[in-house]
Amino acid sequence: MPHPLLDKHRATLDGALDAIRTRSYWSPYGEMPSPRTYGEGADAAGKAAFDALLGQRFALNQPGESGWHERESSPYGVALGVAYPVCDPDALVAAAQAAMPSWQQAGVDGRTGICLEMLARLNQQSFELAHAVMMTTGQGWMMAFQAGAPHAQDRGLEAVAWAWREQSFVPSEATWEKPQGKNPPLVMKKHFEIVGRGVAVVVGCGTFPTWNTYPGLFAALATGNAVIVKPHGNAVLPAAITVRTLRAVLAENGIDPNLVSLCVAEQRSTTQKLVTHPAVKSVDFTGSNAFGQWLIDHCRQARVYAELAGVNNIVIDSTDAYKRMLGNLAFTLSLYSGQMCTTTQAIFVPAGGIATDEGHKSYDEVCADLAKAVSGFLSKPEVALSVLGAIQSEDTLARIAEADSGAYGRVVLASGKLDNPDFPAAQVRTPVLVACDAGDSAAYNEERFGPISFIVKAADTAAAIAAAERLVATHGALTAGVYSTSEDVIDAMTAATLRSKVALSINLTGGVFVNQSAAFSDFHGTGGNPAANASYSDAAFVANRFVVVQRRRHA
């Protein structure tokens, strides 16, 4: 008899399984924050739920509690004042281990059903989560809603679907009957149990506290592991809401809620102690190369799934839709002020310029036109504020100032500061565009997180493609793009991306952007270049999180 929650959510699981196979468009979670999808009053209720959290202690009833921690500061300048329980990492790990056997015994059906229920419940909290994401990350409202709630839920569901596919393929039992010629056959009865590797730690980032956390969280959970979420110090609230909901669903279903917990680390050393604990068998991480490499070097007892920095890039060879190309790029460079791991940083343009439907454009014209496209797109304050959001960290503000000063090359478009009347303390910045030569690789070949992009002058298209390939192979990238009217050029760029192992977007001019990846269809990262050693989600993302323990006896 299947688990009742698997029954309840079977259509969602089947839809997800179909989607990861066909990779067509699909999502069970409405991406528009509309009453038609979420019900009348959902918006107000979600806002009220969020407001009710402010200035309060966020109780989770976790073991090893020793105090309360409050440190988040909103990029919008709003006082959050939420205090989170500080818990001894060893106590969290011990409690997580103790909770695992019952989770293992729930079996694939039970675990999957409960994970699907968790996602459905998080979906009902989408407005509350969206406000929490917006206020902690500086994302604009629409993006915070979409990326923070339904799209993050999609990525979680995608991981659950892959986990189901791999686990459900292993039969729980088998009869093995080997013929022995004229003698009776050898007959063995075998049982196969799926056992999670151990405690998983998911280390979140400050810009996408749910979207980058749910894949590892749900992949680890669905495959039988306990999960400790270690959120970024400035984006705790979305993780805390998530953990509270998951713990509630676990408790309702007779599973020890300590299977999922939140570890608020006041110091880096706390995190280091947690992730190197012998019982921790996997670490999911999104963040800087420095700490990512530390994790890979030091967490030798665990599998590390890391998304690090990269230098995303685009090669422009030619186009038959110049204006729409510029418009597409302008949106990409502006969205959330470029504070996305997928935002383009280097745009390679041939020194001799490019052929377009508006005639030949010199390198300098391309620079000027892209600058105009960006400033034009952001000329309406209501558009600018909602697209740009706010700058999430002081470091990014400093990088913008440095780029603006000309330190990285000739400034083609200077960053501007905008006022947000709703949030007077918000730090709002428009993108800065820098022109440089391909030889100035020190300027553009490291990630400069934020709204900072380089229009890089390459000798010609072939040199541009070669430079882009080298950049991906040595510094990594999650996204690459090409604009060309020549199929030969597109083929050459395709071959370069197959060698350097990066996803390619070709001639994007419409409502799809290089920095967006759609769950169930686009693999986020290939796992094959330095920007990430794993992809959201594929078989490799789930298959090594559990082992199969068999037993056999004569039948």
Add this chain to the structure above:
Amino acid sequence: MPHPLLDKHRATLDGALDAIRTRSYWSPYGEMPSPRTYGEGADAAGKAAFDALLGQRFALNQPGESGWHERESSPYGVALGVAYPVCDPDALVAAAQAAMPSWQQAGVDGRTGICLEMLARLNQQSFELAHAVMMTTGQGWMMAFQAGAPHAQDRGLEAVAWAWREQSFVPSEATWEKPQGKNPPLVMKKHFEIVGRGVAVVVGCGTFPTWNTYPGLFAALATGNAVIVKPHGNAVLPAAITVRTLRAVLAENGIDPNLVSLCVAEQRSTTQKLVTHPAVKSVDFTGSNAFGQWLIDHCRQARVYAELAGVNNIVIDSTDAYKRMLGNLAFTLSLYSGQMCTTTQAIFVPAGGIATDEGHKSYDEVCADLAKAVSGFLSKPEVALSVLGAIQSEDTLARIAEADSGAYGRVVLASGKLDNPDFPAAQVRTPVLVACDAGDSAAYNEERFGPISFIVKAADTAAAIAAAERLVATHGALTAGVYSTSEDVIDAMTAATLRSKVALSINLTGGVFVNQSAAFSDFHGTGGNPAANASYSDAAFVANRFVVVQRRRHA
């Protein structure tokens, strides 16, 4: 249109896919060296093919050849005199890289078809391979045939089937159509390419040069990677025959044969240079903890799939088939003189003895009866010689002598030296059994490879199960066993093996032995304890050997 070789071998692939799903008995490769299966004269032809290799240079036409290497010494004392080409590892890697693009372009269908053809051709060489395995490893003839040829081919096919399952699930293209309310939908055309991670190195062992090599070899190959086989210095011939056949099949199918090559390393430093080459992205290894740990520590650019040492163990609580239990154990301890990674080393027996169908047996009686069972089983020379084979290494001979001297505890059964009239120089030894207390863990808690086993006196059954669990968790094991007439005891042992993550055999008394694992049904290793970080074969064994590189454009 599917690849012609995929068409040709489709039934084999389908059979394998069905078998890894149902985990019932199945094999396409006959395990009996009989003319009915392999054809009249296959035996003689295979022997002649093997003999023709002796004393000759084994030409492979590989790049970077600088000389010839001859070092193998047969445990049977037969002069082999085969010289292998010594090739510069950098040249092999460069040639492997150059061969990869055409292999990638062959696609999943082409690669799978060609791998299936390779296995079919290896199967036709089963007699030749069996002689090569027997003469290099010291295995008895029947075992050399079965484990060295059809069973190894089964394990290779199993890896190909898993690789197919994971790769074929990823569609080569998709249309993504996202509704936009009243506006026309967003439509994207997407392509997904499977790309191998890079050059794979498979490091073989001296005792099972095909069975432990084929899983990694075929997993890496099928998923789009080039493979360099680095055989054990004393078991080169089976690997060389394999590589020559694979290169021939590649060439016949228009693929650069340098996709697969043999690296004969005269020095450890050559191997170390090879496996740490930046282009090497995976290393499969079977062997010692010392070198395995070196690989894990130093091959940071690669995924390492390692099968290391372990301490396999059995708990005896009670039995209703005392004689057959002893007979089953006697065979396990004798087969190939215990030179298997799956042979039982520690047998835990309660101090108070055990209940049996022949009445209560004290601990000392169990020791004496097991000793009698082993010597009785080996009393017929023809049985003894064919089961024991020969001792493969000087180190093992030294360990036997040490155990025999009483250095590890009271000798219950001393090892005997047998003469093999067919091979007068062969070193043939019968098993040594040592009795010790559970407290003498220094004696039994490290792997003592060879025919050396310990009958360990535990306080009671519960203490025995706890000691066995501890042994697996800290020192690793590929196999565990339990004998009991009590389902409570079996449940307790099952729970212990779920925690320590080791496969369990329960009450084996018939023609199945704890040290045997059947392809398609038994997972070899769980990958979850120190004896191995991967299993033959499962999704985790193949899924991270390739990445998916996508491209998308407006439709």
